[in-house]
Amino acid sequence: MKRLKAITISIGDELLSGKTLDSNNAFISQQLEMIGIPVRKKLIIGDIAQDIKDALDLAFSQADVVTLTGGLGPTHDDITKSVLCEYFDVGLKLYPEILETLKHRFVRRGFKFSESNRSQAEYPENASLLENPFGTAQGMQINYQGKHLFVMAGVPREMEIVTTGQIIPFLTELTQSSIAIIDIHSIGVPESALYELTKPVFNDYSDLKIAYLPKQGMVTIRVSFPSISPDEDQKLKNEIFTRIRDIKPKNIYGRDDELLPVLIGELLQKNNATVATAESCTGGLVASLITDISGSSEYFQTGYVTYANETKMSMLDVQEQTLIEHGAVSENTVSEMLSGTLKNSGADYAVAISGVAGPTGGSEEKPVGTVFIGVAHKEHQNIRRFQFGGNRILNKEMSAYSSLNMLRLLIGETTQ
């Protein structure tokens, strides 16, 4: 079976100016590589007709799969569709049902439907449409001289859903050399340490491809191997996951879609339990992550964002003496935040966080990145001191996810 190769093309002046990192291409490359289609070149060009045509010439001459993102909006700088019509010498075709949907959407939001939006319902005659549920610009698939061109909007969410929902399934069938993939999620172990810890297990298998993908202080291990059969694949995935998780079960917490907010939700629902949050330095981020999950109102009712000492006292009954003696960023304060949260919210579990997010506010004893995180259930509290880094946003994210992991472990301990 012939091995397919890809070239990706990104259109957009903002990518050339360096103000925007081209994360789209990275996403597409990862997706294609997972199904065994390596990307040979990436081309990034501006909204210039001749440059788009030159890029298509080059891509069709060297690759079997070509992706093209950007330039599909309704404004003057979005020329991709007209260039495609010229390139393939075809006209535009109007999709009346898309036009109706567009008009309806504008009216519902109280805007006038302007004629420049009509173009969002027109596509080159030789294109099949790829549904984009998140935006008005549909994706396109054009087959040309035995090659496959996929065209998408440059908005990441829209590009991602068209890629994973339409393009990858199509290409997976085309290549057959399908690849089985499992993502294994970890938190609190540096990438290099995770690599050393997991290497002996992975060395037991031939034909595994391993990638360590760090994000927000957490690392996902992506394991892929040539597919055998659905049953065999599943068996191998389960075996690998179990062996890797058992190396560090406190830190290696889930696979594939089992991200921490999802796992918390499942655990709480299974046990008919609820959680409430008390946040200082994370400023509401933990509550926001929990409520990113549909159905979270079943187990989350109350969150306290107690940024000021006065609010910690008034909302959570933290003692003034505790704040004076130990400071807001201390085990003692977090302990009282936990008790107050359980008492005042009536929830079964509590999460409380207090720390120095930075960049200011650090001291020798408690430098920027010092965070106390606690979880509680009835009389039982677990409180840990973490030392993160110097970046405010990253400190918030690491604190929030670490608290969810501690909550996961506590629910496990208390519901055996």
Added chain:
Amino acid sequence: MKRLKAITISIGDELLSGKTLDSNNAFISQQLEMIGIPVRKKLIIGDIAQDIKDALDLAFSQADVVTLTGGLGPTHDDITKSVLCEYFDVGLKLYPEILETLKHRFVRRGFKFSESNRSQAEYPENASLLENPFGTAQGMQINYQGKHLFVMAGVPREMEIVTTGQIIPFLTELTQSSIAIIDIHSIGVPESALYELTKPVFNDYSDLKIAYLPKQGMVTIRVSFPSISPDEDQKLKNEIFTRIRDIKPKNIYGRDDELLPVLIGELLQKNNATVATAESCTGGLVASLITDISGSSEYFQTGYVTYANETKMSMLDVQEQTLIEHGAVSENTVSEMLSGTLKNSGADYAVAISGVAGPTGGSEEKPVGTVFIGVAHKEHQNIRRFQFGGNRILNKEMSAYSSLNMLRLLIGETTQ
């Protein structure tokens, strides 16, 4: 004066696989754009001799300035220098003083000097060296047919120091023009409507380049033009910003770094005022956005995440009768949430949000995406009903940013 153009080439398999974002190219683009040399194309290729030569052919045919990063290390897959020798038909030249420094460095660190490292002292005969104080691979400048090729290691620190220390000073002397850029931020106007609204103003200027960049339901307009002088540039930027903002001052809110959480913070600090938040469907996201800003503890002390009706009653004094008669997602409930927030937090301003984030929970009267957002100051309340779309996370984001924009307007009204 001739306008120079650039093409950047990055070499490295890790860039093609999507595992590493190509931040080098973004850095180089920004540096070049600041001195008025736009990047016309970016090429990302693997460690393949023919692909490197093809990329050089293309770059020399379309640009005056060409940068090439990657493939300069001592290992087998680093082929850049040998390809350059073939391409320009020259030999390698040994730099004895570099070789001595290299040997000295190895000995000092306790390593044996292996012959594979000798290549780090050899460079193509037609290259001038660009000093790299952070690594062993020196940068190179090769002038060819009146064009300028710059070759650098792919390690970001090393690439950056060679770019800012050597390449930019050289090119700044070579060119004298540069480009001025202003970003103008908007919320609540679809890209197409914004395009129609702003077109007449932009048409009054020649030589403007306009791009509409949508993100999270908001659109940033990026305007660039050839630099005249620092003073003239600033004057023109101010004029354009004022004219564009005045088209829809409620929706077009800031420029460059003035994003909504930043603007809110500046306004509150200027007026010695504080804000508290009461969030239902956004689940803490508004508080989290406010506290993303360093120094936010000056003006944000308290946030209520009242996901359940019971919590709306106990924390914010919302009346049971109101919830029964009008529902949690209603103007009446949000109004009482605002009053309760001001009263119980003691803050000067309040934000309250209640809506149907989805994907479940919608009704005919209040479909998914229906959100009531309110802001208040003393006796004065502004409450609006929004109709967003079907995506839960996007609904949270649009609601949160819309509430910050309403807060911005209210502070403006109440502190004249």
